[in-house]
Amino acid sequence: MDSYELLQTSYKKILFNFLHKKNEQSLYDAQQFSKKVLEENVSPEEIVSIHLEVIQELYPDLPEETQESFQFLLEVMIGYGMAYREHQILRNKQRELESEIDIAADMQHTFMPQEIPQVDDLDIGVITVPASKMSGDYYHVIKDVNGHIGWPLPILSAKEIPAALCMSMIKYAMDSMPNELLPPSELLETLNRTIEQNIASHMFVTMMYASYSHDEHVLYYGGAGHEPGFYYNKRADHFSELYAKGVALGISRDAKYRQYEQYLDEGDFVVLLSDGVTESRTEERFLEREELTDLIRKYAHLSAQEIVDNVYRDLERWQGLELRDDFTLLILRRTFTKST
16 A cells, blocks of 8 residues: 555545544544645645545545535645645745855854954944845954054945855955055055956945054055045044045956055044945935034044944934944044053
8 A cells, every 4th residue: 555545544534533523533633644744745736636535435425516626626726736836945945045144144254353453542443234144344454563453344246145255255365465564555456356356247346445554643545436434633523534536346457546544643533434324314315424424423522332333323223223234334543642
């Protein structure tokens, strides 16, 4: 007796008991039968077919219309069964994709700095929050043998798994740099060649790169199609924009980049950010850049980390707790020299 015949025999017994006894045991047996057919991957139309055969065997004198109605139901269930199986295949593929995304997200998390290197005259604050499991934002921290520190802040045009793969390439390229920090122009040109060779033609990466010389108190920076940052002059209580012209990485192999510099007096700070910050929005409008600087100024008396945390919290509330894009905000502030 094959598995189909065994199921048919079992179902016949359960149905017979239900029709003649109508007790709790017959309902329990039906539930157990349902679990069994699920485990054996029996299709819905096969269940209907078993029912039809058992009914015809138990009640051979059923009206012809009743028997034909079961045949009609069987045809309906055949179509339903095909659609159901397709649905199950799609669900399984979705689960596999979600599992892959979880793995990629964990891998992406390991790429982020677990702690920020301490620099004597710098107060550093950073927050990065993905809009979904995977982020297109990434930041890295480099400290060379001379104690100089650099921050590349790339934004990837890709999302999900391609973003994680692209991010791993950027991190590997950054980790392979010489022990002394390259000038921003050279670093961007080096990364651009690597990225242009290794990403799809429709992808690109924007980046702002900044390095700080604590001997000179100068921030050297360059940009590749990235959102302009801000410079805050403590003495004048004034924000100005940090423009850094340059084509996005991965578009043109021979692209050239320029180096800019900004002296930081005590209490001055720079703000590097992703477009997810400046493109914060409600249903009615986008955030204005002046509104952002006013918000940063509101918390300027706090530590750099407290500033970025409070700005994110306020913008999250302003957007109705709905983060529409990846959010990364980095503040580098020159601290005051302690008097001796």
